[in-house]
Amino acid sequence: MTTPAPSTGSLKLAVIPGDGIGQEVTPEALKVLEVAAPAGVKFEQTGYDLGAERYLATGEVLPDAVLGEIREHDAILLGAVGGKPNDPNLPPGILERGLLLRLRFELDHYVNLRPSRIYPGVASPLSEAVLQGQEVDFVVVREGTEGPYTGNGGALRVGTPAEVATEVSVNTAFGVERVLRDAFARAELRPAKKLTLVHKTNVLVNAGSVWWRLTQEVAAEHPDITVDYMHIDAAMIHMTTNPQRFDVIVTDNLFGDIITDLAAAITGGIGLAASGNVNPDRTAPSMFEPVHGSAPDIAGQQKADPTAAILSAGLLLDHLGHPEAAASIERAVLADLTDRAAGQGAARRTAEIGDAIAARVSG
Amino acid sequence: MTTPAPSTGSLKLAVIPGDGIGQEVTPEALKVLEVAAPAGVKFEQTGYDLGAERYLATGEVLPDAVLGEIREHDAILLGAVGGKPNDPNLPPGILERGLLLRLRFELDHYVNLRPSRIYPGVASPLSEAVLQGQEVDFVVVREGTEGPYTGNGGALRVGTPAEVATEVSVNTAFGVERVLRDAFARAELRPAKKLTLVHKTNVLVNAGSVWWRLTQEVAAEHPDITVDYMHIDAAMIHMTTNPQRFDVIVTDNLFGDIITDLAAAITGGIGLAASGNVNPDRTAPSMFEPVHGSAPDIAGQQKADPTAAILSAGLLLDHLGHPEAAASIERAVLADLTDRAAGQGAARRTAEIGDAIAARVSG
Ligand SMILES: CC(C)[C@H](C(=O)O)[C@@H](O)C(=O)O
Ligand SMILES: CC(C)[C@H](C(=O)O)[C@@H](O)C(=O)O
Numbered sequence: 109m110t111t112p113a114p115s116t117g118s119l120k121l122a123v124i125p126g127d128g129i130g131q132e133v134t135p136e137a138l139k140v141l142e143v144a145a146p147a148g149v150k151f152e153q154t155g156y157d158l159g160a161e162r163y164l165a166t167g168e169v170l171p172d173a174v175l176g177e178i179r180e181h182d183a184i185l186l187g188a189v190g191g192k193p194n195d196p197n198l199p200p201g202i203l204e205r206g207l208l209l210r211l212r213f214e215l216d217h218y219v220n221l222r223p224s225r226i227y228p229g230v231a232s233p234l235s236e237a238v239l240q241g242q243e244v245d246f247v248v249v250r251e252g253t254e255g256p257y258t259g260n261g262g263a264l265r266v267g268t269p270a271e272v273a274t275e276v277s278v279n280t281a282f283g284v285e286r287v288l289r290d291a292f293a294r295a296e297l298r299p300a301k302k303l304t305l306v307h308k309t310n311v312l313v314n315a316g317s318v319w320w321r322l323t324q325e326v327a328a329e330h331p332d333i334t335v336d337y338m339h340i341d342a343a344m345i346h347m348t349t350n351p352q353r354f355d356v357i358v359t360d361n362l363f364g365d366i367i368t369d370l371a372a373a374i375t376g377g378i379g380l381a382a383s384g385n386v387n388p389d390r391t392a393p394s395m396f397e398p399v400h401g402s403a404p405d406i407a408g409q410q411k412a413d414p415t416a417a418i419l420s421a422g423l424l425l426d427h428l429g430h431p432e433a434a435a436s437i438e439r440a441v442l443a444d445l446t447d448r449a450a451g452q453g454a455a456r457r458t459a460e461i462g463d464a465i466a467a468r469v470s471g
Numbered sequence: 472m473t474t475p476a477p478s479t480g481s482l483k484l485a486v487i488p489g490d491g492i493g494q495e496v497t498p499e500a501l502k503v504l505e506v507a508a509p510a511g512v513k514f515e516q517t518g519y520d521l522g523a524e525r526y527l528a529t530g531e532v533l534p535d536a537v538l539g540e541i542r543e544h545d546a547i548l549l550g551a552v553g554g555k556p557n558d559p560n561l562p563p564g565i566l567e568r569g570l571l572l573r574l575r576f577e578l579d580h581y582v583n584l585r586p587s588r589i590y591p592g593v594a595s596p597l598s599e600a601v602l603q604g605q606e607v608d609f610v611v612v613r614e615g616t617e618g619p620y621t622g623n624g625g626a627l628r629v630g631t632p633a634e635v636a637t638e639v640s641v642n643t644a645f646g647v648e649r650v651l652r653d654a655f656a657r658a659e660l661r662p663a664k665k666l667t668l669v670h671k672t673n674v675l676v677n678a679g680s681v682w683w684r685l686t687q688e689v690a691a692e693h694p695d696i697t698v699d700y701m702h703i704d705a706a707m708i709h710m711t712t713n714p715q716r717f718d719v720i721v722t723d724n725l726f727g728d729i730i731t732d733l734a735a736a737i738t739g740g741i742g743l744a745a746s747g748n749v750n751p752d753r754t755a756p757s758m759f760e761p762v763h764g765s766a767p768d769i770a771g772q773q774k775a776d777p778t779a780a781i782l783s784a785g786l787l788l789d790h791l792g793h794p795e796a797a798a799s800i801e802r803a804v805l806a807d808l809t810d811r812a813a814g815q816g817a818a819r820r821t822a823e824i825g826d827a828i829a830a831r832v833s834g
Contacts, residue, residue, distance in 0.1 A: 200672040233597055233711045233712050235596055236598070256638075256640070261677050261678075262677055263681070265644075266680075267684065270643075271643065272641065272644075276637050276638070277624070277637060277640070278637055279635070279637070309563040309564070311619070311725075313563065313568065314624050314636035314638055315624075315638045318626070318636045321630065337557075340729055341729050342732065345733075345741065348711065348736045362674075365704050367707075369704035369705065369707040372708070373711045373712055377712075
């Protein structure tokens with residue numbers, strides 16, 4: 109995690125609204141981004157039409173030329189991609205591997221950042237006995253370019269009773285160390301200064317030993333950080349019975365995928381969960397997106413909550429070196445959520461929520 | 472899932488109390504097993520000293536001769552294995568891979584069975600708004616002999632900055648189909664007749680397609696079963712916001728490991744979670760064990776709750792063809808939990824809980 113000079117002037121933003129509610133939440137995130145941007149920063153937007161709709165219409169997922177163009181931007185804002193569930197014309201993996209993961213891998217988004225916080229007034233599915241009014245506020249640093257997500261593996265005798273299919277999790281000292289360094293640097297910036305490695309070292313002994321060894325090594329450079337370790341299965345228990353104990357969690361790509369959805373659930377749902385696919389070295393643009401999907405069932409009805417997309421725009425500003433602007437978005441969201449908890453604006457449309465948050469940022 | 476004739480007469484039971492609280496909960500499970508066994512069934516026990524203590528004292532994990540002996544039994548009851556956390560003399564994986572997983576693989580425990588139920592009076596970490604007084608009662612059928620647990624993979628340039636470590640998830644049509652058949656058969660026996668496949672087909676496309684294809688194929692033979700599919704990350708959300716929706720969950724070895732700990736957490740903790748490592752074809756003995764570990768921190772103090780071990784003994788009886796005896800254990804546990812909820816016997820010792828449940832079974 110480097111802290112380079114803030115990006116200022118005219119910044120090039122690639123916008124991929126995608127499918128379903130992605131089309132509705134993205135304009136709200138842009139609305140808020142616009143008003144939150146500090147003086148001297150202007151976003152020059154280019155829209156990219158990518159996702160299920162384009163694939164179904166043209167067979168194209170992410171043409172190389174489009175990827176080349178996107179690469180020339182300062183940052184990417186993505187809504188959501190994905191078609192109707194079980195659409196036979198859209199086999200699983202096409203968009204995920206071909207678009208989302210391709211962007212993460214090609215643009216070297218090795219830090220997949222997912223802050224998790226129970227905002228005041230937001231209902232958690234956890235009981236009061238668990239929460240006890242204590243703060244839940246942690247961040248998951250999920251590795252984004254390795255592990256079981258590399259697409260290594262294959263299949264033999266497909267479709268026959270003798271089929272064998274493999275998935276290879278690839279873990280390199282190079283890849284693990286860099287994400288650990290980022291996670292430790294983030295832990296340094298937090299009051300609790302705690303880092304928890306989550307893995308399954310007792311079964312995945314090869315991958316586990318790289319993660320374990322490098323955690324010890326990087327920890328030695330951060331004597332002020334309290335480091336602990338938890339198996340992914342045990343993490344399920346702690347997350348639901350004592351989530352207050354977490355500060356920074358660092359974990360592999362697949363465990364991170366799983367634990368961040370659990371984190372989103374216990375902190376009030378994926379309607380609020382933001383994420384950044386970050387290239388900390390800035391060799392390519394980072395990408396910010398809500399954790400939720402395209403939700404075809406409620407799409408086009410202005411029913412979606414744009415808060416996760418808006419918070420993702422905040423992460424984008426933070427990444428570009430504008431933490432104050434990012435904080436102004438978070439404060440505005442917090443105020444809006446407090447209003448909601450007080451029963452105000454219960455049935456607002458997507459755009460109305462965006463307007464309300466934007467007004468608070470500029471106000 | 473075959474339903475062979477009940478095993479009667481003198482049955483050979485291999486008992487592996489293991490480490491820590493395993494030593495305390497196992498005698499209680501045996502106590503209850505004894506009184507619950509139907510007329511005409513007698514358990515002839517052989518104890519096996521395996522686990523961290525033996526390894527640390529002798530360097531032995533599971534000698535081939537011992538495995539050979541265990542194989543000659545009708546069933547295995549295991550307490551818990553594992554030493555102190557981060558003991559440098561006990562590297563992660565030694566006992567897990569060398570003992571627990573070796574038993575599961577060698578004895579072909581391809582069905583790892585984990586019933587999950589919120590018993591009346593037991594506190595769940597989920598809020599009343601989520602639970603709404605509705606029943607949570609499902610079973611996870613976790614594949615036990617494939618997936619990322621095979622120990623395939625390896626490492627190159629270990630300990631250097633150029634290290635590469637791999638873990639290979641192996642998935643065969645043979646292995647996936649047989650566990651699916653078992654899961655569908657179990658769904659047939661349940662009132663809700665619902666089966667949910669949990670996987671990550673959109674990223675792990677090779678493994679995912681075997682699971683998906685065979686689920687469709689086996690489903691075609693079970694037109695009365697309602698089948699749905701959920702990604703493992705989405706399952707985190709459903710499990711914490713709407714666990715009532717689950718009936719039978721079938722999933723791979725690693726996803727099953729993760730989801731069953733979450734299931735244990737939301738149903739009141741691993742003090743109550745039982746499991747069976749089942750060889751449905753009975754080509755080798757099945758093994759029954761509580762989901763919890765050896766809990767060195769509370770070991771030797773008679774503080775452990777033996778309920779999970781006792782319920783595991785119930786699964787053992789069920790597997791051997793004695794569902795009525797198994798049900799009598801579950802009823803006794805239920806009554807005991809109801810007493811606890813009423814504030815009775817708050818500070819009972821491990822053996823006192825075992826006595827109370829045994830008394831209810833025989834009473
Ligand atoms: C859609 C899918 C490829 C993706 C992932 O698994 O990473 C999603 O679940 C996420 O968490 O961003
Ligand atoms: C101890 C470990 C090898 C084991 C597993 O991962 O299967 C445990 O977590 C379990 O769930 O039984």
